[in-house]
Amino acid sequence: MHRFARPFALTVLAMCCGAALASTPADQAPHGTLPRWAVPESYQLSFKVDPKQQDYSGTTTIKVDLKQAADHLWLDGRDLNVSKVTITDASGTAHDGKYVAVAPNEGVSRIDFGSTLKPQQLTLTIEYTAPLNQQLQGLYKVSHAGVPYAMTQMEPISARYAFPGFDEPGFKTPYDISLTIPSDVTAVANTKQTGEAAAGAGWKTLTFAKTQPLPTYLVAFAVGPWDIVNGPDISPDDYRTDVLPLRGIAAHGEGHRMQHVLSETPSIIHTLENYYGFGYPFGKLDLLAAPDFSAGAMENPGLVTFRDWLLLLDPDSPAKYVRGSFNVTAHELAHQWTGDTVTLAWWNDIWLNEAFATWMQQKVTMKVHPEYRADLDRIHGAEGAMQNDSLTSARQIRQPITGNGDIETAFDGITYQKGAAVIGMFEGYVGEDTFQKGMRAYIQAHKFGNAKADDLVGAIATAANQGETFKHAFNSFLDQSGVPYVQAQLDQKNGKTILHLTQSRYLPTGSTGNANRVWGIPVCVRYATSDGTKQSCELLDKATASMVLTDASTPTWVMPNANARGYYRFSLSKKDWANLTQHVAALSDTEQLAYADSIDAGFRHGDLNAGDVMTALKPLTSVATREVAVAPLETIEWIYSNEATTDAQRAKVEAWVKDAYLPRMEQLGYQRKSGEPEGDSLLRSALAEVLALDFKLPEVRTALLKQGDAALAKKADGHLNLTAADPDLLGVALAVAVQERGEPALDALIAELPQTTDPALRNAMLQGLSATDTPALADKARDFALTKQVKVGEMAAILRGGHDTPAARDALWNWFTGHYDQVIARTGSFAGGRLPSLVGGDGCSKAEADRLQAYFEPRLKDVTGADRGLAQTREQTLLCTALKAKQDPSKI
Template sequence: MCMRGAMVLACCCLLSARAIAAAPDEPAPTGRLPEWAQPLLYRVALRVDPEQARFSGDVDITVALRKPSDHLWLHGQGLQVDRASVTDAAGTAHAAHYREVLADVGVARIDLDGVLPAQTIHLRMHYSAALADGVQGLYKTQQGGQAYAMAQMEPISARTVFPCFDEPAFRASFALSLTVPARDIALANTRQIAQAAAGPGWKTVVFAPSKPLPTYLLAFGVGPWDVRSAASIAPDAYRNTPLPLRSIGYAGEADSMRRVAAFTPSIIQALENYYGYGYPWDKLDLINLGGGMENPGLVVLDDVGSGVPQPSPAAMRGAFNLAAHEFAHQWTGNTVTMAWWTDTWLSEAFTTWMQQKITMQLHPEYRGDLDRVKLLQRAMANDSLLSARAIRQPVQGNGDIMNAFDDITYEKGAGVLGMFEHYLGEAAFQQGLRAYVHQHAMQSVAAAAVVDAIAQQASDSAAVKRAFYSFLDQNGVPYVRAKVLTQHGQTVLQLAQMRYLPLGANGDGERHWGIPVCVRYSTAAGSRDACTLLDTAQATLALPGADAASWVMPNAGAQGYYRYALDSHSLATLAAHTARLSDVEQLAYADAIEASFHHGDIDAGEVLAALRPLADAPAREVATAPLAQVAWIYRHLAHTDAQRAAVVQWVTTAYLPHLQRLGYQARAGESDGDALWRTALVPPLAFEFKLPAVRAVLLQQGDALLAAMRNGSFDAQHVDREMAIAALGVAVQERGEAALQTLATAEEGGGDSVWQRQLVQAMAHANDSPSAAQLRALALDPKLDGVAMLGLLMTTDGNVMDRDARWQWFDAHLPKLLAGLPGPAAAYMPSMLAMEACSDADATRLQAMFGGAAAQVPGVARGVAQAGETIHLCGALRAAQDPAALTR
């Protein structure tokens, strides 16, 4: 091998370096960068003042140059580089020239003054760039009249902050220093190791070098942060030293992370125990910025209401689940990283699956098992589209990267993991994941690393690998059709698999997977389970002990990622015994009814009859599961007064008595369950089905809250916030522009950042034409960030009264709206409009709206395709149904 220094030239004399140098017109890489230049270490020194529009920096990248070249490819976007040089292994400096050759995607080229042999070099650049206005890159934000700058690199925004190799495969260490105003506090992934004055009014803060990270996980922030130390997390069998823990918020808001910090140690130690691998970073800061991001050592989380005496159960559960998700990333995503965005599931699917596991372990009362099934079913609804992407969809450009952060990656990926865990057994599955993390720590890998580790735990590893990849590499939902038969005196289940295609989908249903199918069925001695790996078009599964009267649940424990259908007799038998099913199986039954409806097998009247027993289930998640499907029927099929009255009567009978027993305000000492029931029932009954009895009570409450806001006596810290949002939403709809303006004034007044976001939720209920127009005007306020803008525009009412005006407004303002959205969010705007549409004419209109320049925004093209297909399928189902079935 070649050695450093003078020996480099001798090693390379066997070939003519200049002869193999790339031509100046070599095409710029539009996908992955070439691997012959590898970053090893970044020394990044930035000068940042959040009050200013721009920042400057010096970066020194240690690069392993693995072949002779006169140029380098890397990433940079919107950077003004005024000095660049390269120092070779012998210490000789060479001139270099930086230029952004593909400005729209952020690809840059460094041209050298000659060909350098393969060796380790230092690439140095001085540059400046603008602080971003959104929430990508190094962005600036205002809170309480003070300025902050925060870095959000995922997925591909590091290139807007410094010149770098902005791909997950390129892990490198970071040595970061920040020169900031003396009044401000600087934060980063690693602990601070030094601080020194840097001229009048400035200081330089130096942070410990990091372990190897991809660029998307580099994080830092500057501003008047409020920092509070919490008790360190005690050592355990996998970590020898205490882990420093801090809560961080905007000025005056460090306390907002207090409740999150309290449950953090239990989550971290549960994860360490599962993976047998200690938390790998030198500290853990929890920073409250809203949302979540798994930055090592500087995790972005959301609070549960700053200063709220008693947060709602929903807020506490949401905060716990978010923390469990982001902390799980510290192992899958941060310790082991995907080599390319094709395998984003290695990060997001695993953390979604692990979050549910941790929730069930530490807080079984939160019912993470039911959340798992609900999220899995949401993914299957998306995956039923012909335009759905595969979990491992090839990623060619930035748009594909943006599309990778969706229900398929998160929820489908998690569902597939859970299915194979159930099939292999929890202990074997854990052993495979431990091997994966330990063997590939601080590496970037492809799917084979984890699939092989898991499959090795099976008796037939080759079959399991084939089955696993059948779910990773092809889109679509398996449809398992099951029929109970008697063969040779034995009861068996005849199984057939195909792709699930709803009415209106013109795809090929002849597709096969390796499906771990587990069924539960009744016998005279109780229920039993039977499992098989269904990897052929048809198969037969014996059901020992079953007879003609047995009920069969084709998805035992709701663990499978597939939809099922039973023959009519078996379905009727199962429907008569839904009370014998577990809570998660009842959710799977509800999905089977929905799948049959969208497949055209049953009509709307049969849906209402089949779902009605679930409304009486003790579990809230099961009892309210029918509401979404009933809402679709109400919105799209109930045309006459009689039909609408029939659906409203169904809802009223099923749910109103329960809500009236609960009441419309939290009671002293009531259980979390009661509070969550109320939160689940009030919004759909008030806004979707508009039950007069519900709206009358909420309007009275909303009027009182508005009056308190206007006379200055309102106290957001001591209201039932869940009900306040609903009450104010009804008031906005009934009182119009005056109510909306009161809420807008309160939201602009600052204060509790969580309450500000909740006010936006209430305002989004505006649905009459004048109020909706006012709301859209507020969304264009330049002071709003993209998240707040999206909140105002995402209507929470299913019956938009001025949809034509709304669509015209979106069409007129689309470039500005898309430019203001954070990262992948732009790809979801088409689906936001699709929720209001149900005809091919609407689909055509949507396609036209998002054509032209909008189609060039990364991720939007796929978003339009999926939204258009969703609209088409809605229209096809509506056309195939006879609304008269609602009154028969």
């Protein structure tokens, strides 16, 4: 899943043995995993749903293997109004049971049998009603163009909102789903529709084929007046004998915009089948554009759901949406093997789903669209994860679950991007063909079942003929947090060039963490020889080691992370840094990204000052590769915002930026050119946003304001002329216009947004609304974010504005603390882990850290997952404060 993390709160105890669980008192709810003495074997799910209504009804029938005598069992259900429970024993005798919501805030419930039953197969039938959820969880209600729809989002633990069941990934069973819906709408589900029958005046019942074994979080269906459009059939291949039907599902009137993504999908499926040696096993494939969604996308087998802007594309759609569409589709379809066919046993191994889907997405993209440079995306993603992983409050990849909040907040950069980088590092260590052999064995061994980390690591080790040393090295990255810091020192001895390596945990200035930590790191270095360069590799699994650099030139330079394959940062002596900087053009573009990140790391570690950084990063700004050219900007922006305290210092940084980037911006121009590479469009939009909004260069703002004014001009029909701006620049143009024109521009966007259904145009307007830099107008935009005219999933796009200056952050803080209850009421639990960052992110003073702690600490019970979000946001704020205090602005 591509996801914006969501949380809950609950103390989770480790799963006990079967005998102990059987004796769980009937009034004491189990926490975390449910007892294994009652195990579901299959479900029949029947729903009666009218999206126009506020409630729906359902009947859930579960065949349960009761493994030992008991007078009750535990399952999950939340906000369900259960009217009847029928228990049918193995002999076919039925009697009434009782449903008790023992821990309603946690979604844990009990079925009382009325007497002690011996071990046997039971059939539970539970009849209930429930509200269509308003917070994008379970079975929820959403609208498009004023028309209501109902659809599902079950991951991670929201199936309990939709139906009673065993809501854990370790329980995989087949499902039979039937939907009774109004006669004038349609419905889709995980599997093919097998029947339709009248169900009384104005109603019909649709039935669907039995699913493969699934966990509850992958059950999916959607009801409404959907457009259903056929894509190209996906042809049989060496691993699948049947044609795979492909369809696009979109809100009424939007189906025609699905053709691009449907045309790309067959190549993704074939690439995945060829890699895994295992055909797509779920019978049919629908891609659904959700009108509102809490995640980016969700991998439900047979019915993959997405935020609508990822699927609804036009010929002039922004390049970032076109590439994003392919990447996210590749990610979700990779899940059909890692996640859907093979499912994690418990949430501590969510990386088995998400890290592998991220890693595989990048392999697919490199295969089908090499020009998208997914190899650079991997490195950029890993370096983003390193920012979080440098915190002492960072999660492990394989994080123990101590509460439902840990489940929700596990969907983060550590799981996705760090996990993918670690997988890629060990893939490079054993070789791609060997790694593929291990992955194929893993899928075959656990298909339609569950797996744990040891299963995967063991499969790779077996394929690579590796033993415990390899497993320990891999697990050292899974089971401890932090970024390795490899310090490299060149030495000449007895006519040999020796590279001394020391590893520790990377900790930025101001960190209170312990740097003494050791990983098993596959370290590869590139160095200069008389006729080019060479590589040397070693598994660094001790605190120190040395490598002889055979045939190294004298003097030589060294790049301590060859091909940027390793998940670690490196440091060099000042002499060796200077030497490497002189040869940065000799590095590959992947290595140039790692170079930029380690320069930033050295700055934040306290080894380099701002002047050193600006000198070291300047050569990258003229590199042709877009991702490399813009890599210095985040570090330079920090110096500009936090270290440059006088007009002269700020002018010096502005001059650096202007010299480095303005000629390139002007060469690109402010309009997309016919036939230009997508990379130019992406670079144009990236530079325009940073130069106009972060550094506020007048030349760029003037050009964008012209487009913003044109977009805000009303057409004859009374709507804004949003297509007057370049589609890649519309959002930043509107942002500049709001900042320059003030309230009239803001009011125009507030009036237009409810009348606009196009998701790309809505996103651009949201960027404009978030950009206002006047406190009173910012409050007006935030007030608007709380209304139903802004979708629940869009709220953060407005609220994340106002972080640029201390005054803006103070204004955001005052508004948020005055509207806290309204924000929580609208978002429910799905955004709780992000709230501290949303309101306190980018803080850089102890006062900001202290107020964040004082406000959220007594409210942690309100939204689960906020405890981790609070710890990390507070630590980031204190680290920024410490780095700022260490700086000498005269060194700029």
